[in-house]
Amino acid sequence: xxxxxxGGRPEWEELFRFYGPLARxxxxxxxGTPDGAEDAVQEAAAAVYARARSGERRFxxxxxxxxxxxxxxxNSAVSVGRRRSPSAEPELAALVPSxxxxxxxxxxxxxxxxxxxxxxxVVESALEELRPAEREAVLLRFRDGLTFRVIxxxxxxxxxxxxxxxxxxxxxxxxxIGKPAGEA
Amino acid sequence: MACTDRFAALLAEMAAGQLEAEGSxxxxxHVEGCAACSQELDALAGLVGALAERVDARRAxxxxxxxxxxxxxxxxxxxxxxxxxxxxSRRAASPGAEHVAALVDRRPxxxxxxxxxxxxxxxxxxxxxxxxxxxxxxxxxxxxxxxALHAExxxxxxxxxxxxxALLQSRDAADSERAARLFEEIQDAPGLLGxxxxxxxxxxxxxxxxxxxxxxxxxxxxxADGDYEPxxxxxxxxxxxxxx
Numbered sequence: 001x002x003x004x005x006x007g008g009r010p011e012w013e014e015l016f017r018f019y020g021p022l023a024r025x026x027x028x029x030x031x032g033t034p035d036g037a038e039d040a041v042q043e044a045a046a047a048v049y050a051r052a053r054s055g056e057r058r059f060x061x062x063x064x065x066x067x068x069x070x071x072x073x074x075n076s077a078v079s080v081g082r083r084r085s086p087s088a089e090p091e092l093a094a095l096v097p098s099x100x101x102x103x104x105x106x107x108x109x110x111x112x113x114x115x116x117x118x119x120x121x122v123v124e125s126a127l128e129e130l131r132p133a134e135r136e137a138v139l140l141r142f143r144d145g146l147t148f149r150v151i152x153x154x155x156x157x158x159x160x161x162x163x164x165x166x167x168x169x170x171x172x173x174x175x176x177i178g179k180p181a182g183e184a
Numbered sequence: 185m186a187c188t189d190r191f192a193a194l195l196a197e198m199a200a201g202q203l204e205a206e207g208s209x210x211x212x213x214h215v216e217g218c219a220a221c222s223q224e225l226d227a228l229a230g231l232v233g234a235l236a237e238r239v240d241a242r243r244a245x246x247x248x249x250x251x252x253x254x255x256x257x258x259x260x261x262x263x264x265x266x267x268x269x270x271x272x273s274r275r276a277a278s279p280g281a282e283h284v285a286a287l288v289d290r291r292p293x294x295x296x297x298x299x300x301x302x303x304x305x306x307x308x309x310x311x312x313x314x315x316x317x318x319x320x321x322x323x324x325x326x327x328x329x330x331x332a333l334h335a336e337x338x339x340x341x342x343x344x345x346x347x348x349x350a351l352l353q354s355r356d357a358a359d360s361e362r363a364a365r366l367f368e369e370i371q372d373a374p375g376l377l378g379x380x381x382x383x384x385x386x387x388x389x390x391x392x393x394x395x396x397x398x399x400x401x402x403x404x405x406x407x408a409d410g411d412y413e414p415x416x417x418x419x420x421x422x423x424x425x426x427x428x
Contacts, residue, residue, distance in 0.1 A: 006414055006415060006418055007414060008411070008412060008413070008414040008415035008418075009380075009383075009411040009412055009415065010289065010291050010293070010383075010412075010415060011415075013291075013293055013294050014291060016294070017233075017294055018229060018230075018233060019229050019233075020233070021229070021232045021233045021235075021236040022198075022199060022225075022228060022229040022232045022233065024201075025198065025199055025200065025201035025232060026198055026201075026203070026208050026212075028201035029197070029198060029201050029202055029203040029204060029205075029207075029208055030203075030204060030205045030208060032204075034201070037201075053411065063222055066225075067212065067215065067216045070212050071212055074205070074208055074209060074212060077205070078205055081205075116230075116233060116234075116237075117321070119230035119231075119233060119234050120234045120237065122230065122234075123230060123231055123234035123235065124234070138231075138235075139235065141200050142199060142200055142228075142231055142232055142235055143232075143235035143236065145200055145201035145202075146200075147200075147202055166196070167196075170192075170196065170227075173227060173231060174224075174227060
């Protein structure tokens, strides 16, 4: 049985650090540009933490907190996007998601580690296994956040080939994740 | 593995920053009820996070950190041999040393990029180098840079805080005692800075084997009911359990 999530300041900071890069990508997708994504994530993190700290919201597992944070980022990015419209007004209330059912029990019972050092070892090991073309596709797609169309333009590789390379690379990453951390 | 190819593709789109609002809303809603896609989300979060930290550069740094880590462990082992009698006497009155060591929370706080702007810019290149090393996880180098700067800027509490946290990562007993002294100088600072210093002071004292000293600080954190109250309360409970 996994340990309950304590939810103190260090735990929240760890959560924001681990999911921060992904959260920026969520915001980037909504805004259509990296501009403003960091602001959206910071606004969401501040709102979520304030609510948690006040006791208004409690989270029993890190998955629960993660989902709440990502939904807040989603709402924050939508709000940032609307503020860019000249006639729009800030919708601060929209930053915080409404209550949703909690995660299923299987996820709640799983022991969770937001160990960024472990993830780096896993990712580095997985990248080593990739063919150079696969590695390049993954880096351009997930490190640089480029569309397949742009990557295709830069590399001269057909989009369908790039998609297949990325899917193959993700498959190897999933297999790596299934191994104990010591084997990463 | 994602539960369907459709959601696997949408999750990957989202991780690449390419999924619009409605799509990400559907995905996030789905993840809350699907353990497989929840795991896939975490895998992608780990991938994006690791790539964001420039994996290639960190490979070279991790080999160097590994050397420093083993050097620190060897030094700690030598200190344990020298202070073996002292540890044995403390075991009679307090939780086992090995239990206490396992409870120490060294997790470093985030050093945001904004630290290097505004007031941070006035601290000069040494601060920039030290914080760059800190953010890259090279705490040995961060300690060296920030220690040199702290010697020049006595009383700079922010430098002292990050230096103390970097020292705490080495797991060396002497470094833990140095870190504790740094946190003692900062613990009365107002607001979150002081509270953080008290939290790390408690853990530095635990790392140095001073359980009673750690307890006093933790009890004060609980009474203050600030951001670290739940952590302080949990650590006190863990110390009580270890002592039984």
